[in-house]
Amino acid sequence: MNTPSSSDRDLSQTYFSATASGPIDRPPLTESISADVCIIGAGFTGLSTALHLVERGVSVVVLEAQHIGSGASGRGGGLLIHSLESELDEIEARYGDALASQLGKWAFTGSGVIRGWMEKYAIECGFHQGVFFAASNDRQLNRLAEKERLWRRFGYRELELIGADTLPQYANSERFMGGLVDHGAGQLHPLNLALGEAQAIESQGGRIFTHSPVDTYSLVNSELSRHNDQHVKIHTPKGCVTANTVVMACNASEIPLLPELSGFTLPSPSGVVVTEPLSSTLIDSLLPQQYGVEDANYDLDYFRLTEDHRLLYGGGLSYGENSVSGSKGTIIKRIFNTFPQLETVEMDYAWTGQGIVTQNRLPCVGSFNSHVFYALACGHGITLPHTLGCIMAQCLIGETSGFKTFSGIDHRPFPGGKRFQAPLSQIGMAYLRLRDHLGL
Ligand SMILES: Cc1cc2nc3c(=O)[nH]c(=O)nc-3n(C[C@H](O)[C@H](O)[C@H](O)COP(=O)(O)OP(=O)(O)OC[C@H]3O[C@@H](n4cnc5c(N)ncnc54)[C@H](O)[C@@H]3O)c2cc1C
Numbered sequence: 348m349n350t351p352s353s354s355d356r357d358l359s360q361t362y363f364s365a366t367a368s369g370p371i372d373r374p375p376l377t378e379s380i381s382a383d384v385c386i387i388g389a390g391f392t393g394l395s396t397a398l399h400l401v402e403r404g405v406s407v408v409v410l411e412a413q414h415i416g417s418g419a420s421g422r423g424g425g426l427l428i429h430s431l432e433s434e435l436d437e438i439e440a441r442y443g444d445a446l447a448s449q450l451g452k453w454a455f456t457g458s459g460v461i462r463g464w465m466e467k468y469a470i471e472c473g474f475h476q477g478v479f480f481a482a483s484n485d486r487q488l489n490r491l492a493e494k495e496r497l498w499r500r501f502g503y504r505e506l507e508l509i510g511a512d513t514l515p516q517y518a519n520s521e522r523f524m525g526g527l528v529d530h531g532a533g534q535l536h537p538l539n540l541a542l543g544e545a546q547a548i549e550s551q552g553g554r555i556f557t558h559s560p561v562d563t564y565s566l567v568n569s570e571l572s573r574h575n576d577q578h579v580k581i582h583t584p585k586g587c588v589t590a591n592t593v594v595m596a597c598n599a600s601e602i603p604l605l606p607e608l609s610g611f612t613l614p615s616p617s618g619v620v621v622t623e624p625l626s627s628t629l630i631d632s633l634l635p636q637q638y639g640v641e642d643a644n645y646d647l648d649y650f651r652l653t654e655d656h657r658l659l660y661g662g663g664l665s666y667g668e669n670s671v672s673g674s675k676g677t678i679i680k681r682i683f684n685t686f687p688q689l690e691t692v693e694m695d696y697a698w699t700g701q702g703i704v705t706q707n708r709l710p711c712v713g714s715f716n717s718h719v720f721y722a723l724a725c726g727h728g729i730t731l732p733h734t735l736g737c738i739m740a741q742c743l744i745g746e747t748s749g750f751k752t753f754s755g756i757d758h759r760p761f762p763g764g765k766r767f768q769a770p771l772s773q774i775g776m777a778y779l780r781l782r783d784h785l786g787l
Pocket residue numbers: 387388389390391392393410411412413414415416417418419420421422423424425426427428559560561562596597598599604615616617618619661699700701702723724725726727728729730732
């Protein structure tokens with residue numbers, strides 16, 4: 348893989364946009380068109396919904412405000428982790444066994460979807476198997492052991508608990524004492540996965556328009572129907588889509604299109620830093636297995652190697668802040684804390700991205716009527732948005748069981764009203780960081 352040298356690189360680029368496998372833009376929408384389904388957002392949730400639908404012969408238009416993968420999907424770290432974000436035992440405790448067992452059936456769907464599409468559409472996105480969840484203390488190790496038992500109960504058998512003796516194979520850092528290896532997880536180039544999915548959508552007749560932010564939508568009565576049927580008109584600055592159904596997959600905390608959900612999600616920005624390419628000797632001394640790594644803190648760090656042997660390091664998660672969190676300086680300190688051997692290494696890329704979080708850390712899925720649907724991922728999100736795309740597509744062709752499960756989750760707004768939600772969440776985050784620090 349060729350990456351630009353430090354001197355000729357556009358510094359606004361992320362490592363992933365600098366190494367994208369194809370064009371990230373499409374022409375904007377400049378006319379009035381129609382489709383069965385219009386999807387807002389070309390991140391993993393929108394692309395997965397669109398690709399599942401075109402595979403079933405449904406006509407689809409995707410409208411994206413910026414470029415393909417411009418949101419969290421193309422800017423994330425690329426760790427492919429099975430997750431509903433909230434752990435299954437927490438879901439059991441909060442919502443009961445029935446919902447936990449229904450959601451548990453979906454916990455591993457997204458990864459299967461991605462692997463299937465990588466193969467079916469020959470998507471080159473540098474997939475490398477394996478993720479290691481690293482524990483820094485006994486409490487975290489016990490929690491990971493519980494996770495292993497819990498996931499086994501839900502039929503997942505790829506986990507291996509390891510101690511200090513095997514640890515250096517997966518993360519040779521003094522910070523850790525053991526952990527849990529997930530041989531079925533992995534790492535990939537998230538933007539190239541998104542671009543491969545976009546191509547697959549287009550190859551089956553789906554249409555994608557970028558730089559086409561949706562301003563408004565409205566329900567209108569069909570002029571041709573005698574049965575007073577309705578459809579949706581979705582407006583961008585220069586064009587309009589008429590569709591039977593709209594799916595909002597726009598992953599934002601302030602969603603002008605979804606005022607009904609105001610206060611149910613908060614922004615959760617974080618940052619990523621990528622080093623210069625490392626020597627194979629250095630890599631062997633840090634991450635011999637070349638598995639991705641995520642620590643077990645609430646305010647977690649994660650890191651992995653890129654295909655061209657750089658260390659990508661992410662973290663600095665925050666809740667409720669719109670401004671830049673996980674700044675370059677913060678992440679670099681964390682890199683040196685984990686691997687002091689890297690103190691002389693150059694940092695070639697640094698960027699931030701914006702995810703969202705819900706109060707129960709579960710995705711927010713639903714509909715306002717039979718034409719207007721939404722699917723907002725939350726937290727960890729390469730596999731989860733692919734699952735959401737699967738259930739949204741199934742729902743729109745009449746298989747509603749997955750949609751009913753996810754839309755049945757009881758979501759509450761963050762406490763504190765519009766004014767105090769963000770500060771209260773930041774206080775909560777500070778408390779969790781203190782717990783990390785004290786090893787609680
Ligand atoms: C820095 C960072 C690192 C991460 N690392 C990882 C990781 O390593 N592993 C992992 O599993 N998860 C990771 N995540 C989380 C994961 O990336 C997200 O949860 C996931 O990508 C969300 O996908 P999405 O499609 O729902 O949202 P997005 O990818 O954000 O897509 C939403 C799209 O909607 C578009 N949009 C919004 N409003 C409009 C509008 N009005 N009109 C048209 N388009 C609109 C946006 O431009 C955007 O492209 C990370 C997140 C961040 C921020």
